[in-house]
Amino acid sequence: MIKNITNLGDAALYxxxxxxxxxxxxxxxxxxxxxxxxxxxxxxxxxxxxYNKLIISFDLSETNFQILKEKxxxxxxxxxxxxxxxxxxxxxxxxxxxxxxxxxxxSSFNISEKEIIKKLLEKxxxxxxxxxxxxxxxxxxxxxxxxxxxxxxxxxxxxMGAIGVTEQFCNIYTFESPGGWNIIxxxxxxxxxxxxxxxxxxxxxxxxxxxxxxxxxxxLNWND
Amino acid sequence: xxxxxxxILRSGINTTYQDVGRNSLYHIGIPFSGAMDKRNLLIxxxxxxxxQTSPAIEFALQGPLLRLNNSKANFVITGDVNFNIIRKNSIxxxxxxYQSYVLEDSDQLDIISTNRSVYGYLSIQGGYKIDSFxxxxxxxxxxxxxxxxxxxxxxxxxxxxxxxxQSFQKKKINYLNSKIEFxxxxxxxxxxxxxxxxxxxxxxxxxxxxxLSDRMGMRLEGGKLENIIDTNIRSEGLIKGVIQVPADGxxxxxxxxxxxxxxxxxxxxxxxxxxxKIVQLPPGSKxxxxxxxxxxxxxxxxxxxxxxxxxxNQIQ
Numbered sequence: 001m002i003k004n005i006t007n008l009g010d011a012a013l014y015x016x017x018x019x020x021x022x023x024x025x026x027x028x029x030x031x032x033x034x035x036x037x038x039x040x041x042x043x044x045x046x047x048x049x050x051y052n053k054l055i056i057s058f059d060l061s062e063t064n065f066q067i068l069k070e071k072x073x074x075x076x077x078x079x080x081x082x083x084x085x086x087x088x089x090x091x092x093x094x095x096x097x098x099x100x101x102x103x104x105x106x107s108s109f110n111i112s113e114k115e116i117i118k119k120l121l122e123k124x125x126x127x128x129x130x131x132x133x134x135x136x137x138x139x140x141x142x143x144x145x146x147x148x149x150x151x152x153x154x155x156x157x158x159x160m161g162a163i164g165v166t167e168q169f170c171n172i173y174t175f176e177s178p179g180g181w182n183i184i185x186x187x188x189x190x191x192x193x194x195x196x197x198x199x200x201x202x203x204x205x206x207x208x209x210x211x212x213x214x215x216x217x218x219x220l221n222w223n224d
Numbered sequence: 225x226x227x228x229x230x231x232i233l234r235s236g237i238n239t240t241y242q243d244v245g246r247n248s249l250y251h252i253g254i255p256f257s258g259a260m261d262k263r264n265l266l267i268x269x270x271x272x273x274x275x276q277t278s279p280a281i282e283f284a285l286q287g288p289l290l291r292l293n294n295s296k297a298n299f300v301i302t303g304d305v306n307f308n309i310i311r312k313n314s315i316x317x318x319x320x321x322y323q324s325y326v327l328e329d330s331d332q333l334d335i336i337s338t339n340r341s342v343y344g345y346l347s348i349q350g351g352y353k354i355d356s357f358x359x360x361x362x363x364x365x366x367x368x369x370x371x372x373x374x375x376x377x378x379x380x381x382x383x384x385x386x387x388x389x390q391s392f393q394k395k396k397i398n399y400l401n402s403k404i405e406f407x408x409x410x411x412x413x414x415x416x417x418x419x420x421x422x423x424x425x426x427x428x429x430x431x432x433x434x435x436l437s438d439r440m441g442m443r444l445e446g447g448k449l450e451n452i453i454d455t456n457i458r459s460e461g462l463i464k465g466v467i468q469v470p471a472d473g474x475x476x477x478x479x480x481x482x483x484x485x486x487x488x489x490x491x492x493x494x495x496x497x498x499x500x501k502i503v504q505l506p507p508g509s510k511x512x513x514x515x516x517x518x519x520x521x522x523x524x525x526x527x528x529x530x531x532x533x534x535x536x537n538q539i540q
Binding site: 006007008009010011012014019021033045046047048049050051052053054055057060061064065129130131132133134135136138174175192194197200201204205 | 247248249250251252253254256357358366367368369374410412413458459460461462463465466483484485486490493494495496518521522525529
């Protein structure tokens, strides 16, 4: 499963699962991540799963690359049960005010706005990873007709709640942030909530997502 | 009883609570945060008898102007910092770093600026009256996490101090923040994405620290680092100290509040022993990199820890 483990600097392991991006490889990454999380190895400070890599950071005063690499290679991997993952429903309002790029995408790629919305709503998405900013999920894969490049000049401010698409992925901006994804809607749902201290990130790696359409009125009255 | 507090007359540029950092949340997008210069945080805590894990007030370039109310306080400042104590009779005393001072009720502390460095630390005996969030007192202004609602300080705010039972003890050490010739780095996972010329430029030319640097990252300007494979990689995890190179060829060093996922090739990673030093390079200063291997970096870290222990052991 892990192709190789190299070092990233002097205080992190870089576990490479390959170059492709697909659910099967990502599930292996998440499986190892969950297994390491469960057994609590001395010195590990952080674990970052992504599409096809797992980066394990550690405190160099407590362990080192060689020791930790041995431990990781010898972990008895148990299969993580599907019950650990959730299916989450996310409302999206596609009102003009929120769908900042939908007109441009529609005319440049010869696909109607209706079609863009329909294609986005009809699929079930998988969360490959969470991060960049707190709680931001990287979801995939979107319909082949919706695969657009990033903006050439990223926006300085993408509004909180924005739903972005690029290449085979979509995401949700959990905070106002700079960003280069094409924005086609906005969700009123709190996808990152620090007051929920035990579980602040609604969508975690391995979870699945379905979107549904809401009106502007429902958006404004939304209450989680 | 009236509560002891500092009134913030001037907040400074980027003044926040920081401690040794927040672990185990990268996978939901929350970086390590914590004091940029950990050694100076540990020294400041020790000089006023606080625990290693206590938070200090970190300031950057220009520090705060504070007035103490309703109490006395024993404080210390670490780093390379220019500050004055303004006594209530208007007499101004020039302060020295690494030496504790007692402030009387209504005295002011004016942290004017850091010298040829960026970060300094203010610790008070007994500490600040704040709560930890997710096992840390570090403020992350991006995700608005930590004490003070996850924000940096602003003017006219109050900083409440814990009550203390122990008497004040004056402590000091002689310590000079060492200037170094090179920042030592280890090859990154995408080192071979760069041309031979770029690899040569990276270790032989000076880079200038850009004004666009903060707790999230340090942007560098210099010879362009030409990428011969791909200027983007599949997004993956980041750690502090990683040097990413976007398409424009200018390196960016990821610092303590970095985004947890990035998609630019990683040319190198700053070694753990030199992290405290690179963060202290102010905008406009020059930096040169030297490539070393992992084993050497591990040995240098042992040395760094030993030095830190020795400094802390001098404080009794």
